[in-house]
Amino acid sequence: AQSVAQPEDQVNVAEGNPLTVKCTYSVSGNPYLFWYVQYPNRGLQFLLKYITGDNLVKGSYGFEAEFNKSQTSFHLKKPSALVSDSALYFCAVRANYGGSQGNLIFGKGTKLSVKP
Amino acid sequence: GAGVSQSPRYKVAKRGQDVALRCDPISGHVSLFWYQQALGQGPEFLTYFQNEAQLDKSGLPSDRFFAERPEGSVSTLKIQRTQQEDSAVYLCASSLVGRGFVAKNIQYFGAGTRLSVL
Numbered sequence: 001a002q003s004v005a006q007p008e009d010q011v012n013v014a015e016g017n018p019l020t021v022k023c024t025y026s027v028s029g030n031p032y033l034f035w036y037v038q039y040p041n042r043g044l045q046f047l048l049k050y051i052t053g054d055n056l057v058k059g060s061y062g063f064e065a066e067f068n069k070s071q072t073s074f075h076l077k078k079p080s081a082l083v084s085d086s087a088l089y090f091c092a093v094r095a096n097y098g099g100s101q102g103n104l105i106f107g108k109g110t111k112l113s114v115k116p
Numbered sequence: 117g118a119g120v121s122q123s124p125r126y127k128v129a130k131r132g133q134d135v136a137l138r139c140d141p142i143s144g145h146v147s148l149f150w151y152q153q154a155l156g157q158g159p160e161f162l163t164y165f166q167n168e169a170q171l172d173k174s175g176l177p178s179d180r181f182f183a184e185r186p187e188g189s190v191s192t193l194k195i196q197r198t199q200q201e202d203s204a205v206y207l208c209a210s211s212l213v214g215r216g217f218v219a220k221n222i223q224y225f226g227a228g229t230r231l232s233v234l
Contacts, residue, residue: 100175
């Protein structure tokens with residue numbers, strides 16, 4: 001089955017500290033992975049994607065994600081968190097086979113709370 | 117427009133009413149997706165259009181759900197005889213290329229329509 005797991009419902013960090021939001025995936029073939037952020041009453045905003053190449057992907061707003069094939073993980077990271085980073089974060093994988101090939105399969109989301 | 121536009125932003129319907137939700141994708145985008153996001157969950161795929169062709173409707177939960185994109189641009193998601201379990205945020209996304217492509221395939225989302233069925 002093709003799926004994404006975000007094991008943490010919520011992550012709390014202090015402003016200025018590094019943050020990590022975890023994501024693991026299950027998909028056949030090459031994984032194509034995405035991170036989106038959702039602010040209240042707004043749609044999902046694309047942060048970054050992994051297609052191929054370097055395992056460390058850099059994206060918008062200082063975020064990066066590390067692809068680890070052996071651990072089937074794609075954790076989102078940022079060296080220094082800002083209060084304005086507080087939002088809901090979704091990891092997604094592209095479906096690689098079947099009639100829905102090309103669709104995105106999302107995790108259930110992780111709420112990031114950054115305190116001053 | 118600069119992004120994907122959805123209307124209305126909020127819709128309250130009485131059980132049994134029909135509703136229509138509109139999506140205006142980014143100009144020139146080939147692909148259009150509809151997702152349903154229940155409270156506390158990630159978006160779940162409903163249906164996919166490539167231009168005006170509805171190529172995948174495997175995620176539509178029942179035959180009360182119907183979507184169209186007659187001219188390959190604006191799309192409408194219609195829900196007939198709404199039920200309480202239809203309450204959710206309905207998200208529309210568009211992409212420059214067909215979903216079969218991997219490169220350049222980023223889905224851009226609208227703000228969604230929050231449907232509440234009483």
